[in-house]
Amino acid sequence: MVDVPKVCRAAPATNAGSMNYTITCREDYPVPEPKEGELLVKLNFCGVCQSDHHMMAGDWGLGPAPGVDCTGHEGAGVVAKLGPGVDPAKWKIGDRVGITPVNWTCGECEFCNNGHETICLKKSYIANAVNGTYTQYPTVHESWAIRIPDNVDDAQAAPFMCSGGTAYTATKAAGAKPGDTIVVFGAGGGVGHMVTQFCKADGFNVIGIDVGDAKRKVAEHAGAAHFLDVTKVADKDLPAEVRKLSPDGLGAHAVIVAAGNPKAYANAPGLLRPLGVIVAVGIPAAGTAIAGADPALVTFAGIQIRGILVTSRVDMADALRYLADGKVKENVEVVPFAEFPATLAAVAESKTSGRKVIDYSK
Ligand SMILES: [Zn+2]
Ligand SMILES: [Zn+2]
Structure with missing residues (x-):
């Protein structure tokens, strides 16, 4: 009872x-x-x-x-x-x-x-x-x-119901292949550190972007191969830094915006290679423009923007398997x-x- x-x-x-x-x-x-x-x-x-x-x-x-x-x-x-x-x-x-x-x-x-x-x-x-x-x-x-799977405890399961499931669906929406470069904005945050882990588990090259050393530690522990601290790298320098960290120098295959910061959206288009994808997850207060770039950048490079909202029950079941198998951890x-x-x-x-x-x- x-x-x-x-x-x-x-x-x-x-x-x-x-x-x-x-x-x-x-x-x-x-x-x-x-x-x-x-x-x-x-x-x-x-x-x-x-x-x-x-x-x-x-x-x-x-x-x-x-x-x-x-x-x-x-x-x-x-x-x-x-x-x-x-x-x-x-x-x-x-x-x-x-x-x-x-x-x-x-x-x-x-x-x-x-x-x-x-x-x-x-x-x-x-x-x-x-x-x-x-x-x-x-x-x-x-x-x-x-x-909840038997071998997952409640302290893990609780946050996973939002951040884990959302991160799984966001990672899937990037449509990437193993070896592809993915930028994760907010990589040290609640959703972002889970996105980083799913990306790592799927074999992607993750560039985490966030603020300060505490978030750097979380992002790197989650599997970010590289980290850009926006208190040290100016917005205008982010595109060149990301290109340097992508193996063929073309930039990211996808930028997953897991931060609710308007600047993350403003910076996202400039970090992508042609045909790159922006996955919109974080939600700033209403009134923020999405993908704050010149539309020519989006048009000439064929950039796509995909919004994802939390997670379906099918995706949640898949995501929970990663958690139960120990591939990701909150x-x-x-x-x-x-x-x-x-x-x-x-x-x-x-x-x-x-x-x-x-x-x-x-
Ligand atoms: Zn939530
Ligand atoms: Zn319906």
Whole structure:
């Protein structure tokens, strides 16, 4: 049995949906009843993602729905209760389960049926349509509850539900072959250090770009063969530096922008070889121009821009195999529940390396 209390730990926000939101740790947050088709989940760990800040601030133009005050979209724990209509042969109380950024998709629209279910026309997102993983007892539709492999622990699984899956899909979107050169913007960050590992596992030559020595260490540990520190290399010199580090001198086959920094997008086109691909993953605040280059650069070189939004269930299953096989590993720092507000503030300002994970039991 998994105990289901009336109230639980949570870090809800006041002024949800505005830049003035604040989150506070509470021990008395109501535990909801799972609705039709939903699982009530008891989380052990919750990853803290920069998107949590944007979702709660609403500065992507995608704020929380009325009544949603817990952000967060990456968690791991166990099924605590089945909602009406959930098949007890499929889910049992105590089953290990992960929560990703998606809560539900229709399974019927054009995008659900062409392999892009995360942009389903009727989707509901965690922390947008329903409360997220900043409460220890969130709900998730059973169709998007993710099974966690036996040999993967919850502290790894929680952040992987967003950063690992997203990194896998982003790496796939680069369309690269072993030996190809890939630039990863934000290579020392939560998503970027996972992109770097997937690229390394697939045999790519990774040039990590990020800020400062702490991020350099994380990026190099993740498998970046080269690292460019933007505090030491000027923007105008990045194209020449990247060409030097690509074996044939032509530049990168793909630039994966895993940073939410507008400058990363501005610099990306200039680092590519002809027919290069920009994979857009990081999301700066609304109002940033993508690929801030002269359109002639894009046209003459046949450059493509591909956006990817988190990860499908098929990709998540593939990505989890890399994790279970030990080919990739989240660089996790576990922090106690009481440090939720300070941790989110640091992550929002890109001051952390790797991934911070909240332990609900500490
Ligand atoms: Zn995330
Ligand atoms: Zn759909």
